[in-house]
Amino acid sequence: MPARRITLRGRVQGCGVRPAIARLAAERGLAGSVWNSPRGVVVELLGSEDALIRFRETLPRALPAVAAVDGWEESEIDSDAFQPRDGFEIRASDREGEAAAIVPADLATCPSCLAEAADPTDRRFGYAFMTCTDCGPRYSIVRSMPYDRAATTMSPFAPCASCQAEYLDPRNRRFHSQTNACEACGPRLRLYEADGRQVAVDDAAFERAASAIASGRVLGVLGIGGYQLLVDATQPQAVRTLRERKGRYSKPLAILVADLADARRFAAIGPREAETLTSAANPIVVLERVTGALTPEQLDALVGPLDTLGVMLPSTALHQQLATRL
Numbered sequence: 001m002p003a004r005r006i007t008l009r010g011r012v013q014g015c016g017v018r019p020a021i022a023r024l025a026a027e028r029g030l031a032g033s034v035w036n037s038p039r040g041v042v043v044e045l046l047g048s049e050d051a052l053i054r055f056r057e058t059l060p061r062a063l064p065a066v067a068a069v070d071g072w073e074e075s076e077i078d079s080d081a082f083q084p085r086d087g088f089e090i091r092a093s094d095r096e097g098e099a100a101a102i103v104p105a106d107l108a109t110c111p112s113c114l115a116e117a118a119d120p121t122d123r124r125f126g127y128a129f130m131t132c133t134d135c136g137p138r139y140s141i142v143r144s145m146p147y148d149r150a151a152t153t154m155s156p157f158a159p160c161a162s163c164q165a166e167y168l169d170p171r172n173r174r175f176h177s178q179t180n181a182c183e184a185c186g187p188r189l190r191l192y193e194a195d196g197r198q199v200a201v202d203d204a205a206f207e208r209a210a211s212a213i214a215s216g217r218v219l220g221v222l223g224i225g226g227y228q229l230l231v232d233a234t235q236p237q238a239v240r241t242l243r244e245r246k247g248r249y250s251k252p253l254a255i256l257v258a259d260l261a262d263a264r265r266f267a268a269i270g271p272r273e274a275e276t277l278t279s280a281a282n283p284i285v286v287l288e289r290v291t292g293a294l295t296p297e298q299l300d301a302l303v304g305p306l307d308t309l310g311v312m313l314p315s316t317a318l319h320q321q322l323a324t325r326l
């Protein structure tokens with residue numbers, strides 16, 4: 001029986017490539033293993049020539065949409081010494097050698113994770129730091145490549161039994177998700193007063209943060225990759241306070257909305273705009289305003305004389321929870 005080694009280069013770490021390959025190999029009845037190396041992702045396969053050909057044909061379609069394979073090397077390897085001869089495994093990363101793999105980008109929380117965060121029956125209901133193999137921080141938390149939990153700022157958080165079970169289940173969306181966590185085992189949401197006192201955690205932190213914004217205060221949010229300063233966009237005085245503190249008197253400010261339906265209340269959104277707003281890069285999109293949605297005074301504070309409006313959807317469950325509570 002032939003044995004092969006395939007090395008995939010490009011954006012192939014931190015985006016669910018190893019679990020996708022493990023699933024496909026198991027479906028095709030191939031034995032072998034997959035692991036991250038500094039050069040990319042390495043797969044070793046043992047099986048019939050037919051099964052290997054079908055694996056190769058279906059692999060591009062089986063990979064997650066956020067993965068981008070730039071190159072592919074394949075070589076025959078010694079099948080007599082091949083291990084394991086049964087089953088397929090995800091092996092520990094190989095950390096030797098020159099780094100060539102692309103550091104994965106941060107990805108906005110995916111629709112499946114946002115739906116769970118909003119579902120009262122889900123065990124992660126209201127959890128601020130939802131992630132899966134399709135979404136979540138990567139670039140902002142990785143300390144070295146290859147991308148593994150131990151090489152990220154998630155390393156101090158040991159997964160609980162429920163999270164570990166998801167991690168080990170090939171049918172689960174969080175199979176081999178390096179950031180897998182929940183409120184029981186992962187990072188918790190904490191709210192601090194301006195003097196540094198911690199005043200609330202988890203759900204109480206959301207409640208208190210939302211009421212601080214509603215009362216016209218400025219909230220600093222440590223999101224993915226940096227801080228954002230949030231105020232109630234419908235309170236011109238709150239917007240002016242933010243401008244004074246930042247020394248930004250005329251730069252237009254964007255609004256954060258809970259979802260696409262909410263965005264349509266404020267701006268004209270066609271299919272292209274919707275696609276851009278909901279993409280994994282989660283950009284601020286400059287849109288044509290819907291007249292009458294905001295008062296002239298509110299608009300003046302936000303964007304001055306411009307007739308466009310910057311709009312963004314929640315980039316994380318944290319932003320989603322805040323936006324829906326306001």
Ligand SMILES: [Zn+2]
Nearest residue numbers: 110113132135
């Ligand atoms: Zn997700």
Ligand SMILES: [Zn+2]
Nearest residue numbers: 160163182185
């Ligand atoms: Zn957990």
